[in-house]
Amino acid sequence: MHDPRLTLRVTAVFWETETVKRFELRPLDGTPLPPFTAGAHLGVELGPNLFRSYSLMNSPRERHRYEIGVSLDRNSQGGSRYCHERLRPGDLLTLSPPRNTFPLAASEAPALLIGGGIGVTPLISMAHALSEAKKPFRLVHAVRSRAEAPFSEILAELGETVTLHVDEECGGVLPLANFLATAASGSHLYCCGPQPMLDAFIAATADRPTNTVHTESFALPETASPGAGFTVELARSGRTVAVAPDQSILAALQAAGVPTTSSCRQGICGLCETVIVTGEAEHRDSLLTPDEQAANRTMMICCSRSRSDHLVLDL
Ligand code: FES
The missing domain is CATH 3.40.50.80 (Nucleotide-binding domain of ferredoxin-NADP reductase (FNR) module)
Incomplete structure (x- = not known):
């Protein structure tokens, strides 16, 4: 599977206040970065099982850098504390490409x-x-x-x-x-x-x-309660994999040896997005808009489940 993740270098850290730092990230070789639209966020891998998303704050016109701001959360579960205490200029970061769930409306209105x-x-x-x-x-x-x-x-x-x-x-x-x-x-x-x-x-x-x-909202998604078990059919190979009530589709596929791409496992990075062939997803991610969820074209298999007993995915 194609892995769209980016590796960027922290090229500058700006001390904004006692509790807020701004980080500038640039490509290693000067290649233009994937474009983004205003309101987009990046998924940042800060360590094993430590994934956070941060809004891009620079102009979408800029293709040579991304800028993010990170506030030190007193109740940090590791993300903001890592950024504030460990991240230095020169460090490399792995990121999932920009996604936008908070876009500007296409409007001339103020x-x-x-x-x-x-x-x-x-x-x-x-x-x-x-x-x-x-x-x-x-x-x-x-x-x-x-x-x-x-x-x-x-x-x-x-x-x-x-x-x-x-x-x-x-x-x-x-x-x-x-x-x-x-x-x-x-x-x-x-x-x-x-x-x-x-x-x-x-x-x-x-x-x-x-x-x-x-x-x-910047709140992390809440851990969803388990759902019922169901089966997932892989359209390309015809294989069928059972997903237990307390298991994610991603975990079931990985246990069955099916190649997958994932990072956050919380429905916030988009790396596991998979096309739905038939069946209806029960969306539990924080990425797809309500319209996209209702369209039922794709789903995040790390957290979303199936409303039907059987789901066919383009895998
Ligand atoms: S692994 Fe990040 S959305 Fe599924």
């Missing part, structure tokens, strides 16, 4: 981008793209304190389109409803940040057309 803390990273890439396309937008970045405000130089380059809201200087958290009220009707509204901010954003946009409201 965009309001609202980011909380490190959640601003995909919105910075969006701001670059909108600015380069000369489309109207406004970016609001909310942080608790000025000392905790990363990317100030990059945001300053975006000029007056950026508003910084500092909770401790403004007497409280971002008054989301006020900002949303300033957005012209028909505006596309984007939010990425901590769960309380996303919850408030969703509540405040309940009366807006759903196709103009866009959110992304």
